[in-house]
Each structure stands twice: as structure tokens, then as C-alpha cells.
Amino acid sequence: MYTSTLSNRRDFIKKMAVLSAMTAAATMFPGILFAEEQERGLPKGGNLDWKKAPCRFCGVGCGVLVGVENGKAVAVKGDPKSPVNKGLCCVKGYHSVMSMYGKDRLTHPWVKKNGKYVKTSMKEALDIIAEKMQTTIKDYGKDAVSIYGSGQWTIPDGYVASKLFKGCIGTNNVEANARLCMASAVTGFLTSFGSDEPMGCYEDIDHADVFVLWGNNMAEMHPVLFSRLLDQRLKRGVKIIDFATRTTRTSMASDKSIIFQPQTDLAVANAICYEIIKKGWVNQEFVSKHCNFSKGSTNMGYGLEDKYSFNDKPEKISFEEYKEFLEDYAPEKVEKISGVSAKDIKYMASYYGDPNKKVMSLWCMGMNQHTRGTWINNLVYNIHLLTGKISTPGNSPFSLTGQPSACGTVREVGTLTHKLPHGVVMNKAHREHAAKIWDVPVENIPSKPSLHTVEMFRALDRGDLRFMWIQVTNPMVTMPKLKRYRDATKKEGRFIVVSDIYPTPTTDIADVILPSAMWVEREGMYGNSERRTQYFEQMVQPPGEAMSDTWQLIEVAKRMGFEKQFYYKEETHIEEIYNEYRKHHEGKKHGMAPLEVLKSEPGAQWPYVDGKSTQWRFNSKYDPACSNDEEFHFYGKPDGKAVIWQRPYEPAPEVPDEKFDFWLCTGRVVEHWHTGSMTRRIPVLHKAMPHGYVELHPEDAKKMQIRTGDAVRLTTRRGTMKLPASVNERGVPEKGQVFVPFFDENMLINDLTLDAFCPISKQPDYKKCAVKVEKA
Amino acid sequence: MPIKSYLAHPYQGQKMELYNTLSQLEGCEVIPAENKDVLILVTDTETSKQEDALQEKLNMIKSIKLLAMVAGFNASKN
Numbered sequence: 001m002y003t004s005t006l007s008n009r010r011d012f013i014k015k016m017a018v019l020s021a022m023t024a025a026a027t028m029f030p031g032i033l034f035a036e037e038q039e040r041g042l043p044k045g046g047n048l049d050w051k052k053a054p055c056r057f058c059g060v061g062c063g064v065l066v067g068v069e070n071g072k073a074v075a076v077k078g079d080p081k082s083p084v085n086k087g088l089c090c091v092k093g094y095h096s097v098m099s100m101y102g103k104d105r106l107t108h109p110w111v112k113k114n115g116k117y118v119k120t121s122m123k124e125a126l127d128i129i130a131e132k133m134q135t136t137i138k139d140y141g142k143d144a145v146s147i148y149g150s151g152q153w154t155i156p157d158g159y160v161a162s163k164l165f166k167g168c169i170g171t172n173n174v175e176a177n178a179r180l181c182m183a184s185a186v187t188g189f190l191t192s193f194g195s196d197e198p199m200g201c202y203e204d205i206d207h208a209d210v211f212v213l214w215g216n217n218m219a220e221m222h223p224v225l226f227s228r229l230l231d232q233r234l235k236r237g238v239k240i241i242d243f244a245t246r247t248t249r250t251s252m253a254s255d256k257s258i259i260f261q262p263q264t265d266l267a268v269a270n271a272i273c274y275e276i277i278k279k280g281w282v283n284q285e286f287v288s289k290h291c292n293f294s295k296g297s298t299n300m301g302y303g304l305e306d307k308y309s310f311n312d313k314p315e316k317i318s319f320e321e322y323k324e325f326l327e328d329y330a331p332e333k334v335e336k337i338s339g340v341s342a343k344d345i346k347y348m349a350s351y352y353g354d355p356n357k358k359v360m361s362l363w364c365m366g367m368n369q370h371t372r373g374t375w376i377n378n379l380v381y382n383i384h385l386l387t388g389k390i391s392t393p394g395n396s397p398f399s400l401t402g403q404p405s406a407c408g409t410v411r412e413v414g415t416l417t418h419k420l421p422h423g424v425v426m427n428k429a430h431r432e433h434a435a436k437i438w439d440v441p442v443e444n445i446p447s448k449p450s451l452h453t454v455e456m457f458r459a460l461d462r463g464d465l466r467f468m469w470i471q472v473t474n475p476m477v478t479m480p481k482l483k484r485y486r487d488a489t490k491k492e493g494r495f496i497v498v499s500d501i502y503p504t505p506t507t508d509i510a511d512v513i514l515p516s517a518m519w520v521e522r523e524g525m526y527g528n529s530e531r532r533t534q535y536f537e538q539m540v541q542p543p544g545e546a547m548s549d550t551w552q553l554i555e556v557a558k559r560m561g562f563e564k565q566f567y568y569k570e571e572t573h574i575e576e577i578y579n580e581y582r583k584h585h586e587g588k589k590h591g592m593a594p595l596e597v598l599k600s601e602p603g604a605q606w607p608y609v610d611g612k613s614t615q616w617r618f619n620s621k622y623d624p625a626c627s628n629d630e631e632f633h634f635y636g637k638p639d640g641k642a643v644i645w646q647r648p649y650e651p652a653p654e655v656p657d658e659k660f661d662f663w664l665c666t667g668r669v670v671e672h673w674h675t676g677s678m679t680r681r682i683p684v685l686h687k688a689m690p691h692g693y694v695e696l697h698p699e700d701a702k703k704m705q706i707r708t709g710d711a712v713r714l715t716t717r718r719g720t721m722k723l724p725a726s727v728n729e730r731g732v733p734e735k736g737q738v739f740v741p742f743f744d745e746n747m748l749i750n751d752l753t754l755d756a757f758c759p760i761s762k763q764p765d766y767k768k769c770a771v772k773v774e775k776a
Numbered sequence: 777m778p779i780k781s782y783l784a785h786p787y788q789g790q791k792m793e794l795y796n797t798l799s800q801l802e803g804c805e806v807i808p809a810e811n812k813d814v815l816i817l818v819t820d821t822e823t824s825k826q827e828d829a830l831q832e833k834l835n836m837i838k839s840i841k842l843l844a845m846v847a848g849f850n851a852s853k854n
Contacts, residue, residue, distance in 0.1 A: 010779070013849045014818060017781035018807065020847035021816040025783055025809065033810035231811060 016684060019095065023688045026091045026223065026670060029253075033088055033227055052079055052602065053536035054526045055093045056519045057673045059151070059401030060084060060222050061528025062093055063602045066520055068539050073097040073520060082602040084202060084532065090223040092673055095682045096519075100540075102681035106501055106515035107544025117513070122545040125512055126552065129469070130559035132495050136467040137169065144466040146173035146456055149549075150473035151181065151403030151410050154524030155533070156577040157471065157549040158409035160566070162421065164553055167438035168562045172417045172425055172450040173465070177473040178403065178410035179453040183763035184368040185399035186411055188377020191296075191312075191760070192385075192643050194636025195589070196411050199617040200360075200396030201530040201605065205232060207394025208360035210239045210351045214380060215265060215366020215767075217731075219249040220670035222364070222400055226250065241348060243268075244366065245665060245767070246695075246739055247732040258348070259734060262663050262768045264338035266372055267649035269379035270329035271338075272349045276386050277323055281353030286388030290632050292639070293322045295646035302371050302653035302756040306458050310759035317646060325646050337649070352383050358394030359384075364402060365667065369767050374760035375647035382644045390642075391619040391632060401529045402674070408527015412590075412606075413581065418449035421584035425449060437583050439565055452762035454480070454755050461488030469497040471549045472516065476505035477675040477745050480764045481718050481755035499549050504677045505745050516549055517542035523574040524550070525598065531605045531614075535598035550577070588625040589635065618642075652768045653756040656736065660716060660770035662700075663737040666749050667767075669730070676743035692744030693726040696773070697735045701727040704775050711776035714738070716752040716769055722776045723747055738773055742766075778827050780848045782817040790839035791815070797837050803830055817843070 025032050048067040055062040063082025067075035076097050080087035109125035110117040136144050147161050153176065165174045189196045205211075205228045218226040230253065232238045242254035243265070251257035260268055276282060296312040303310075331342035331349075338345075351357050361384065367376045380397055381390075389395035401407055414420050421437075423430025425447060435442035451459050457479055459465035468489075479485045489496055489509040498510035501518045521542035527533045542548075547555075554573065557566040568576045575595055582592045585606070593604035593613070605613035609624045618634050620626035626633035634642040656662055671689035672679040679685045694712050696704075706712060712725045723740060733739045740749045754769040784806075786794040791813050798806045798817055803826065807816040821827040834843060 010820075013779050014805075014820060017779050017818050017847045017849060018805075018816060021781040021783055021818070024846045025812075025814060025816065029809070029812045029814065032812045032814070034807050034816065227811065234811065 019684045020687075022094070023091050023671065023684055048075065051520075051537060051539050053520055053539075054404060054528065054534035054603070056096045056099070056404060056678075057092045058222060059403050059406050059529045060225055061404060061526060061530070061532055061534060061603070062089060062224050063534065064089065064093055064096070066097060066539055071540055073100060073540050079602060084528065084530070084602070085224045088224050088227060091670065091685065092679060093224075095685060098682045099678035100518060100521065102502060104503060105543055106503065106507075106513065107546060108515060109545065110513040112511045122514075122547060125514060126555045126559060129497050129512055130556045133467055133556070134560060136495065140466050142169050142171045143173060143450060144464070145169065145171060146175070146451065146465055146467065147469045147471070148453070148456065148473065148475065149176040149415055149471045151176060151178040151401065151406030152472040153405060153409045153415065153549065154526060155405065155408050155413055155581065156524055156574050157553070158413040158415040159421065159577055159581050160550055160553045160557070161471070162413060162415050163438050163565060164557045164562065166420070166425070166445050167434065167440040168444065168557065168560070168565055170444040170446060172446050172448070173456065174415050175417055175451065175453045175456055176410045176415045177453070177475065177478065178406040179416060179763060180369070180478060181365060181402045181763075182368050182399065182406050183416070183761040184370060184373025184377055184758050187374040187758070187761040188381065188399070190636075191374060191645065192378050192381040193618070193634050197407055197531050198396070198398050198529065199391045200398055201615045202228070203615060204360050204394050204396035204398065205229060207358055208238065208396065209357045209394070210241065210359045212241045212243060212348060212351070212359065212361045213250060213254070214361060214363040215244050216362055216364045216400065217244070217248040217250045217667070218362065219253055221402070221668055223670060225400070226253075239351070241351075243348070245734065245737065249670075249730065256347075258340055258344045261337065261339045262665070262737070263370075263372070263652040264334075264340075264649065265367065265376055266379060266647065267329060267334045268338050268340055268345060269376065269383065270326055270649065271331045271334040271345045272352060273379070273382050273386055274326040274329045275331060275346055275349035276353045276383065277326065279349070279353055281355075282386050283388030286632070287319070287386060287644075289630060290634060290641055291385050291644050292641045293317045293319055293644050293646065295325075298648055298650065300759040303454065303759055303762065304653065304756050306462065307455070308759070312760055322644065322646050352387050352389065359389050360394065360396045360398060362398050362400060364400040366767065368399070368763055369765050371653055371756050371758055371765045372647070372650060373758035373763050373765070375645070378645035378647050381642070385642055385644050391616050393616065399529070404528070405526035407529055407531065408525065408533055412527055412585075417452055420445070421581060422590070434584065437580060454757055454762065454764060457485040457488060460494060461485065461491070463491070463493065466493060467495045469499070470506060471499040474500075474504045474506045474675040474677055476509055477742065477748060478750060479755075480750055480753040480766060482748060482750040482753075483719055499552055500677070501546070502677050502681065504675070505748070514552055515544060515546040516552070517546045521546065522548035522550070524548070525578065528603070532603040533592060533598060533606065534603035535595065550574070652765070654717075654754055654769045656770045660772045661736070662771045662773045664714065664716065664752065664769050664771035665733065665737060665739045665767045666742050666753060667739065669741045669743060672741070672743035674743065675745065680743070692723055692741055692747035692749065694723040695726045695729070695731050695733050695739040697733055697737065698728050699735055700773070701725065704773070706775050713774045713776040714740070714752060715772040715774070716754070718754065719751040721747060721749070721751060738771065778819070778821055778848060780819045781846045782819070783844045783846060784815040784817045784840055785842040785844070786813055786815070786839050787841045788813070794837065794839040797839060801830065801833055
């Protein structure tokens with residue numbers, strides 16, 4: 001793999017030595033930069049052709065330059081022209097090309113015949129898939145087939161998937177793993193503003209005075225952005241406040257670490273609003289001009305039952321009613337349930353309330369993977385709306401994402417059951433708009449959402465769903481309460497197709513495995529967290545018969561008789577698809593940049609209007625879609641006003657008790673990207689973090705006589721497993737809590753997690769369930 | 777013929793001095809962190825004798841607070 005492209009073995013070893021040191025440094029010093037090394041590039045003396053692309057990994061969307069030599073991608077450096085990362089890279093990005101050349105790369109399709117995988121041609125595999133979909137639809141109906149994709153789908157991948165399933169087949173059984181990582185952010189935006197995705201952008205970092213990180217370990221999950229925060233601290237003395245349930249690398253690098261008890265962020269956010277009102281810090285003019293107050297249903301449940309359904313019933317309330325509701329959230333009262341001192345609550349409120357401080361709130365999985373995920377998103381917006389600190393440079397509530405195109409593909413293309421590329425399936429005008437562009441009868445698109453992700457796997461278990469095509473994701477590692485859903489896939493009469501680049505626990509349950517072309521082995525676009533769409537060209541050939549997910553879907557669509565809708569030519573299909581997709585978003589609110597702009601620039605931010613990206617939405621100074629002749633216009637809502645929501649604190653569905661007396665929280669590590677199927681094949685990263693572990697608080701460990709490396713047994717109501725202990729190493733959970741990363745497919749922590757979800761967003765909570773901890 | 781990488785931690789305020797000193801040593805490649813007081817040092821020597829001599833020189837550098845080895849490879853010439 002990597003060695004063959006370098007001038008000799010010694011150079012390679014030297015480079016490995018450098019990378020090992022960089023990895024070690026990155027784990028010791030969050031946000032550390034070695035820009036000089038990145039600028040110099042890796043191999044020396046080669047005849048490298050550097051081409052731009054967005055990084056393959058997280059949702060930050062760093063611009064990278066990929067060095068290609070003799071038909072192979074051999075090096076990566078940060079793109080100095082990219083306004084996202086300004087030439088920087090993190091350890092994963094720096095090694096990203098190595099993830100393309102793992103020894104066990106899938107190069108040919110495999111089809112299960114009589115219980116054994118048989119190597120077959122792509123043509124035969126695609127024939128089998130098309131035929132199986134058609135017979136399943138004939139025997140069980142169109143809602144018996146589904147597709148489950150991801151935020152790693154390129155924009156064209158997701159677009160053709162939605163067109164095939166929603167427009168042509170006529171089922172809304174289209175979901176993506178972004179349901180597991182940012183659905184609560186979507187419903188938060190929609191309920192508060194009526195329009196998805198952040199109003200601000202990364203440039204807010206260069207303007208803000210204070211950063212409040214809500215349950216967000218940025219040092220490990222978004223290291224390049226965290227570097228930008230640290231850089232601002234160095235230059236301007238900004239403050240970073242880490243508000244979390246566990247002490248992490250981020251806490252250690254922050255100016256202040258404030259720890260709260262799981263789920264009580266809801267109460268603390270309300271307490272901050274209480275304090276803002278009590279101290280007279282409300283921006284009265286902003287609130288009266290631009291905000292409404294509403295309350296919704298409470299005690300909604302947690303989605304633990306099959307076929308659970310919930311519809312919120314919003315009711316307008318007055319500011320006085322809202323103020324009265326907040327009486328229960330005086331900092332002194334909240335201190336008792338949250339473990340956060342009234343002083344610290346007031347400390348945070350004072351920054352939000354200070355009219356001379358610009359504040360950026362940042363969050364990711366901590367707030368989104370939450371059984372009240374929509375609510376906590378609403379509550380953080382409340383803080384920014386009450387103080388009018390929104391949609392201006394440096395005043396920015398900002399939800400980060402974890403995948404390269406969770407925004408671009410899942411949210412913008414709309415690869416969730418209720419979504420269309422523009423709007424939602426429930427809206428007749430939106431269905432008509434999509435049907436016209438897709439060239440299908442409008443009746444094809446069902447008017448009701450069908451199965452969200454957890455319910456999709458439950459339907460597979462029940463037998464309501466018979467066929468599932470999984471692309472670019474690894475649900476047999478990531479689904480909560482995993483055993484139920486793993487067993488479901490093995491039931492008689494279920495047919496699973498998996499498109500991926502490596503064998504994973506998900507390809508293990510497949511009836512057909514398709515080898516996919518990844519990242520720069522094909523052409524495509526990703527959309528990052530700041531509404532930036534970035535293009536990448538095909539730079540190298542995929543191995544063997546590997547094919548892009550886009551073209552796999554087109555081939556199957558044609559075989560199913562949808563040649564008219566899938567008219568694209570192989571050599572120009574990405575351009576044709578993107579141009580067709582742009583039609584869905586035409587207009588000032590969501591216009592997408594032309595392809596030639598994406599090709600020549602390091603991305604463009606929608607709304608792209610009159611040749612310009614929009615950095616701050618809803619602010620008439622920057623956003624051409626504002627039309628109310630006011631300074632701000634929240635045009636996602638019919639009356640142009642944002643909503644301040646009355647949302648209470650409610651406890652988690654499963655809390656520690658006598659038998660299961662610890663909290664279990666799961667998450668990620670800096671070295672590995674999500675389930676590790678790519679990063680664990682990069683030797684330096686794998687060696688730096690070879691396996692999963694369980695973090696314990698040192699006092700709990702001492703009480704149980706557990707030392708680092710000792711085997712620990714974790715048991716929940718769903719299952720039991722053994723992991724090595726980690727005490728006082730990278731992260732330190734609070735007493736009575738443990739943390740386990742989920743990247744290790746040999747230690748499937750999701751066998752133990754609970755499949756409870758936010759009733760509004762349907763996003764599961766991976767951060768809280770009750771667990772018993774014993775020395776094994 | 778060892779290749780080794782280290783994290784070199786300088787005494788406060790002596791990062792540039794350490795960078796300059798290490799850069800002048802034969803067989804040493806130095807990559808300073810942009811935003812932290814730490815440098816990556818990669819040493820590449822032909823023989824054990826050269827390696828020992830280099831170690832001696834490193835031990836004598838006053839601006840080094842701590843030199844922590846991260847990786848070591850006993851590589852052939854090619």
C-alpha cells in the first residue's frame with residue numbers, strides 16, 4: 001500500500017516515525033498543529049499531482065489537497081485556500097488516503113448462495129438485486145423494500161436513492177445513519193426557525209469572544225475547528241467553557257470545565273434563561289420584533305415500544321407565561337438536580353447576557369443523541385434568541401456534524417423518510433415540485449412518512465420489511481440495542497444488500513455484498529456543517545469491479561424499468577444529477593452554486609445568490625432572502641419570527657438503580673472515525689488506539705480494585721460484555737459513570753445500549769443507560 | 777541503522793532556541809508545532825556508533841526539558 005509509492009523503504013519508515021510522533025502529540029495536546037509539515041507534503045521528490053477535495057472523514061469539511069502519483073493517492077495536505085481549515089489537517093485527515101489501500105479491500109461482489117458467499121460479477125449481482133426488489137414489491141408491497149444510507153453518501157448518491165425509492169418505486173422507506181447523529185439538530189432548527197441548518201458559519205470563530213461547548217468533545221471530534229478556537233485564545237484571549245458530563249481533552253484545554261449530571265442540560269439551559277430574564281439581560285427589541293413564545297406536549301415517552309408515534313401540539317404562550325414556567329429553574333433549584341453550582345450557572349448566563357460579549361455555542365452528539373434532543377436544541381436557541389445573539393458574526397448557535405455530507409446529502413437532499421430534496425412529503429406542493437423534476441406522477445410519492453431508522457430495523461424484525469439496501473454505513477456496529485436488530489437481519493425471508501469498501505459486521509449479514517468506489521475513486525460532492533458544498537473529481541481508479549454507489553443505484557433503477565428517469569450517461573452522470581438536483585432548491589432561500597463554481601473554488605455556501613455565498617442567514621445585511629425590511633427575518637416561519645420554546649426538564653428513560661447502578665455513556669476517540677472500518681486499517685492510527693476500553697472514575701476503580709488494563713464486566717438489561725479498564729488516562733468520567741468508545745467491532749458496546757429516542761427527532765440516545773460494573 | 781521519533785519539550789521560552797540547535801545536528805529533522813511548546817524530532821543515523829554519538833549530543837542540549845521517544849525502527853539502508 002503506502003510504501004510502494006515512496007522512493008524507498010527508509011523514507012517510508014521515517015515518515016511513519018513522524019506520523020507516530022504527530023499522533024502522540026495530538027493525543028497529548030488537543031488542537032496541536034504542524035502546519036509546516038503539512039505544507040511540505042509527505043513524499044519527497046515524487047512527481048505529484050495535487051488535487052483539491054473535501055476530507056473524507058468528519059462534518060467539518062476541511063479542504064485537502066490529495067497528492068496523486070502513478071495512479072495512486074499517496075499524500076494529503078491541508079488546502080491553504082480552504083476557509084474551513086486554512087491549510088490545517090487533523091491526524092485522521094492527514095492519513096486519509098491510506099484508508100483506500102487496506103489489504104482486504106472489497107474488489108468484487110459476493111452473493112450468498114446456499115449459505116456460502118460466492119464471488120460473482122457486478123452485472124450478475126446488480127441483476128439479482130433488481131430482481132429481488134421487484135419480487136419483494138410484488139409479494140409484499142412497495143413498503144416492504146427500503147434503503148438505508150448515510151451522511152457519507154455523496155450528494156449524487158443520496159439524490160438518486162431518494163429519486164428511485166420515493167419517486168419511482170413509491171415508498172418513503174429512505175433513511176440514513178444521520179438519523180443517529182443529527183436528527184435532533186434538524187428538528188431543533190425546524191421547530192425554532194422553520195428552516196434547517198446553522199444560520200452562521202465557521203468564520204464566527206474569528207469574531208466570538210466566548211465559546212460554550214455543550215457536551216461536545218471538540219478536541220477529539222473536531223480537532224481542526226478546536227485548533228481554530230485555541231488559536232483565537234492565543235491571539236485575542238477568548239474564553240472557552242466546556243460544559244460536559246465527563247472530563248475530556250477538551251475540558252483540559254478549556255478555560256473552565258463545568259460538569260453536569262446526565263440529562264440535566266435541559267434544566268441548566270432553562271436556568272440560564274431564568275437568570276438572563278431576572279438580571280434584565282433580555283434584548284427586548286429583538287425579542288418583541290423577531291420572536292414568538294410556544295409550548296409543546298410533555299411526558300411524551302421515549303419510543304421504546306414498536307410502532308410508537310408522537311405528534312407535538314404546539315400552543316402559543318405569552319412572555320409572562322414563559323417567565324412563570326422558568327420559576328422552577330432558578331439556579332439554586334437546578335443546582336440540586338444538575339450538580340452544577342448556582343455560581344457556575346450564573347457564570348455562563350453572565351457571558352450570554354453581557355451585551356459586549358459575542359458568544360458562540362457549539363454542540364454535536366451530546367445534545368443530539370438525547371431522548372429530549374429536540375428540546376435541548378430549542379433551549380440553547382432560546383438563550384441566543386432572548387439575548388438577540390444570533391445571525392451576526394460571532395453570535396452563533398452552531399450544531400456541528402460528524403459525517404462529511406450529513407448536511408449536504410441527508411439534510412439538503414432529504415434522505416430521511418419525511419423529507420424531499422425541497423421540503424417534506426406531507427406537503428402537497430413539495431411533492432408536486434419533486435415529482436415534476438423527477439418526471440414521475442405526483443401520486444407516486446406517498447404523503448406520509450414511513451419508517452425512521454430504529455423503526456426500520458424493528459420492521460425488519462417484525463417482517464413488515466423484507467428487503468434492505470445498506471450503503472456506506474455500518475449499522476451492525478452502530479444500532480442501539482444491537483442484538484435485536486442483528487438477529488432481525490438473520491431471520492428467514494429477509495434480503496440484505498450491503499455496498500461498502502471493506503468487510504464489516506454489516507457485510508457479515510448481507511445476502512449480496514457490492515464493492516464500492518470510495519471518495520476520490522469517483523466524482524462527487526459533500527456538504528459540510530456550515531452549508532458549504534464542495535466538489536471532488538475522480539483522481540484514481542477504484543479497485544477491481546468497485547463502482548460508485550450512485551452508479552450502482554442507477555444500474556438497478558434501469559433494470560427495474562426506470563430508464564426514463566435515470567437517463568444519465570456514465571461519463572457525465574454526476575454533472576447531470578447535480579444540475580437536476582439544483583432545480584429543487586432554486587431561489588434565494590436555498591439556491592445552490594453552479595458546478596463550475598464548485599470546481600474552481602474551495603466550496604460555496606448556500607443560499608448561493610447572484611454569484612455569492614451567504615455566510616449569515618436571517619440577517620438582512622448578509623442574506624438576500626430577507627424581505628421584511630427589518631434587520632432580521634426568520635423567513636422559515638410563516639410570520640417571519642423565530643420561536644422561544646417552553647421545554648421542561650424530564651428525566652432519562654433508564655436511570656441507575658440498585659441493580660444497574662452506573663450510567664453508561666458511549667462515544668468516539670480522536671484516532672478513529674466512527675466504527676473504525678477505515679481508520680483501523682491505517683497502521684499508525686490502529687497502533688495508537690488498537691481496541692476499545694471502559695473508562696472509570698479513579699475512586700470507583702479503587703473501590704472495585706480495578707486498575708488500567710484489568711478486565712471489567714459491564715452488564716445492562718440488554719446484554720453483557722468484558723472490556724479492559726482505563727483509569728485516569730485519556731478521559732475521566734464522573735463517579736458512578738463509565739464511558740466506552742464504539743469504534744471496536746470486537747467489543748460491540750451497542751449490544752448493551754438502549755434504543756430509546758427523542759419522540760420528535762426519532763434520534764436514539766447513546767449517552768445514557770443504566771449499567772452494572774464489576775471486575776471480571 | 778535506527779530511525780527514531782521523539783517529542784521534544786523545551787524549557788519555557790526556549791522553543792526557537794531548541795529548534796535551531798536541533799536543526800543544526802546531523803541526522804536530525806525537526807518539526808515544530810505551530811501552536812504548542814513541543815517539537816517533533818526524527819533522528820536518522822547510519823550506524824550504532826553514530827547513534828550513540830548523537831544521543832550524547834542530545835543529552836547536552838540545555839534547552840531540552842524532556843525528550844520522549846515515540847517510535848523507534850531499526851531500518852536497513854533501503
